[in-house]
Amino acid sequence: MKLLTKIENVFVITFFLVGIAISLFAVFMRYVVGNSQSWATEFFTMFLVWAIFIGFATALRDDKHVSIDILFDKVGERTKKIFEMITLIFGIAFSIFFIWTGTDMVLVAFKQGIKTIDAGFPIWIYYLIMPISGALLFIRFVEKAYRFLFNKRETQEGTDPEWLQ
Template identity: 70%
Template sequence: MKILYKIENFVAIVFFLFGIAVSLYAVFSRYVLGTSQSWATEIFTMMLVWAIFIGFATALRDDKHVTIDILYDRMGPRMKKVSDIVTLIIGTVFSFFLVWTGINMVMTAFEQGIKTIDVGFPIWMNYLIMPITGILLFIHFVAKIYYSFKGITPETEYEEEEF
């Protein structure tokens, strides 16, 4: 899991930074050089979408998703455990749905040969992030279920492995 964490972080950062670099180039090109780069918007959007979708998985992994805990804070320990398990199961089902739907979108776009307007990039490659994110979410939801039943945190498990 440590390797997966590092890969997720690295890929998200690379996509984000590359997207920002393309955006800055487009702004510089338009306002300083006086030329418009229509392809830049397409690339910038794709890079940021990929970074954000991978960010969904890293946010789940690190418990950084926004939560509404007005009811949760008022629950007893047993009800909190039940709520956590139900949430994890629903998340796991959602991630499977994202994989399934994403694969269907990728296959349909691949079969139709659709390409982006400015760059001519195959659109199925843009859609590929959906099943990838679904797989990452699934892995993290299953890991959270595992840790929940084992009564540990990922950090605790890593500390135990090092000894």
Template identity: 70%
Template structure:
């Protein structure tokens, strides 16, 4: 899981920096060189969307998703466990839906040979982030479910520190 985290971080950073670089190039070309680069917007958007979708799983990994702390903090320990369990079930279900819908979008766009307007880039490649992002999210929810159901004492007994935070 640590390796996956590093890969997620590196890919997100590369995509984000590439998107920003393309955006700066487009601004320079448009306002300094007086030459509009219409393809740049498509690639800039794609890079940032990919970085954001990968960021969903990194946010889950690092517990950075939005929570309603004012309500959760008032729960007793039993209610907190129930709340966490429901969140895991909904998260896993959402991830599966995300993967399934993403695969359908990719297949449809591939079969119809849809491309972007300016760069004529195959749109199915843009849509690949849906099943990829869903799979990453699913992986993180399964990781959290493992931690939820396996007590920390059980992890210590087996000497497996990889699952500890």
């Protein structure tokens, strides 16, 4: 899991920085040089969307998702555990749905040979982020379910099996 964390972080940072660099390049070319780069918007969008979608899994990993605690804070421990279990089940189901529909989108776009308007870039590559982020979310929800079921609240050296560290 530590390796996956590092990979997620590297990709999120890289995609975000590349997207911002493309955006700055496009602004410079348009307003300073006077030569608009139509392809830049497509790639800027792709890199930022990829960073955001991978960021879903990193937010889940770090418990940074938006949550509504008003009701949760007013119920007993048993009800909290039930709510958490329901959340994990729905999260895993959503992840599987995301993988399934994302894979379908990729396959359809690949078969149809759809390309972007300005850059002529295969759209199926853009869509790959759907099943990838679904898989990342699935892994993180399963990790959370494992920690929930075995009362592993924090990652501590020596408390988790080697494969989970």
